[in-house]
Structures are given as structure tokens and as C-alpha cells.
Amino acid sequence: MPELPEVETTRRGIEPACLNQTITNVMIRNRALRWPVEEGLEQTLQGVTFNTIDRQAKYLLLKSETGTLIIHLGMTGSLRVLETPPPPEKHDHFDLQFSNGITLRYRDPRRFGALLWTTDPIEQHPLIVHLGIEPVGITTTVEIASHLYNKSRGRKTTIKSFIMDQKIITGVGNIYACESLFLSGIHPKRSAGRISKTRYQKLATAIQNRLNESIQQGGTTLQDFRNSEGKPGYFQQSLTVYNRESKPCKNCDTPIKRFTQSQRSTWYCPQCQR
DNA sequence: ACGGCCTCCTGACGGC
């Protein structure tokens, strides 16, 4: 679900509510997330104050002096900021309550998300240490293009799988992979190792622009995604190929095609993407 | 090291 824009939208939404606030209560109703939520986390988090609310890749990193709380939204996770929380529903798996009275509530029907606490330096955490380049923020498209080009030499995997590999570049999921390949005119089945530096520059620009545009619109909501206020994003109306099988290409009117690529749907324009 | 496949889980939807 949530790809980088949706995670960043969530980060921006929760930051004003929990930055420099102290945890006063933790309620975990279902520990069976991607990995079991560790026993005793409720006690560990008591009195913890988060002084930075960060995002790296699709991970939210709530940092304190004693450790970092890692939250991943998986496919269907969302965090909401609640002033007066209503009774929890079926998929509301945990609540964090802060000294300012707000409750941060995590909902995740499919339970592919994660809640982890680490006292290690966060950059050394096993889930973080191997992550690739960040596509938004201070990273330039020239840096991204060089990185993609250098990492792809000798690689036989398809370009779509390559840019969805979080060890190469972070934050790009199925939607933004399809979208940025369309915008840069690259066929999703093309071998990553056989793409020129010029084309990688186009792709890097497309990835960064597309992600930033989506962040501006509050992300993409297909079904579940909600921001921290419980509201959907609006980027889905700007999608060019994703979920548009048989509909006319926005450039050339050729019907958009769909096929399955490493267990995921890929949409593309057979005319515009080579 | 790499690439392909399977898996976790719930819910929505379409066809019969």
C-alpha cells in the first residue's frame, strides 16, 4: 500500500501531534503484525519522548534519547491522530497516547505492517542498513541517475523490479514504478543493465517529480489509505497508467496494457514505452 | 550475488 508519498503524508500529519510529546499510555490489542510486537513494549515506551519524527524509505522512525520506534504501514496500514478516540474497531491494533492528550491509532486490516523498538543506532538496524538511495529531499536527480546507472551494470532483472528493489532506491512501489516508467518512456520489461545513462536521467527525474507531486496531493488512495486526519489522498486522479487497463493512453490514445510481472500487475503503454 | 517464486493476511468484487 502505502508507498513513499503516503508514508511521507502520514509523517507530516503525525509530526505536529507527537513531536516532543511524552508517551503516557500504550494499548496493544493485536500483536500479530508482520513480526510479533515484542512483549513488554508497553512498559518500554512509558515516558518516552520523541524528539524527531523521521521517514526513511517506507519506514516511520520516531526517535527518542533511549531508542527508536519503527513503524511500517505494510499494504493497508494507517495512523490517525485522534483527540477523543472512538471505541476501537476490528483492525485498530494499537494506540499510543501522549502527554498532550492525543491518541495515535494504528489500523491495518491485512497486518503486513510492523511496530518495532530498537536501542541500536538506527542506521545500523537490519531493516535500515541496506536501504538504497532516497529519491526525494536533498538527493538530486543527477545523483539518483548515476546511482541507478552504476548499480544496474551487469544486472539482468527488469527495470521495473530494479526500481522497486528497496536496496537500490527506496520508496518506489507498484504505483510509482508504473507511473515513472511511463513518464520516462521506458518499457517495464527492459533489462536494467541495458539502459543508458541518458535514459536513467529521465527516469530519475520522473521518479522524483512523480513522488513529489503525489506528496503535494496527499498521496494516492485506492481503497484503504487515509492520512492522519482519516482523509484520503488525491493523487489517484493524476495516475496515467496505473489501474487503467484498456483505457486510452494520455499521450497517444493507444489502449493501456496490463501484464503480471513478479506477482504484481504492471500497466504500460505499448506505443510510448520502449 | 542474483533472480524468481511463495508467503503472510483480510476484504472487495465479479461470475456462476
Place this chain on the structure above:
DNA sequence: TGCCGTCAGGAGGCCG
């Protein structure tokens, strides 16, 4: 109305 198959925004883990 219900049942069944398919698909959905992620990504670790396994196998060859």
C-alpha cells in the same frame, strides 16, 4: 444469497 477465484499500495525468506 452464497460460494469461489482473483486481486490488492510490501517485502522477507527460500531455493536453485
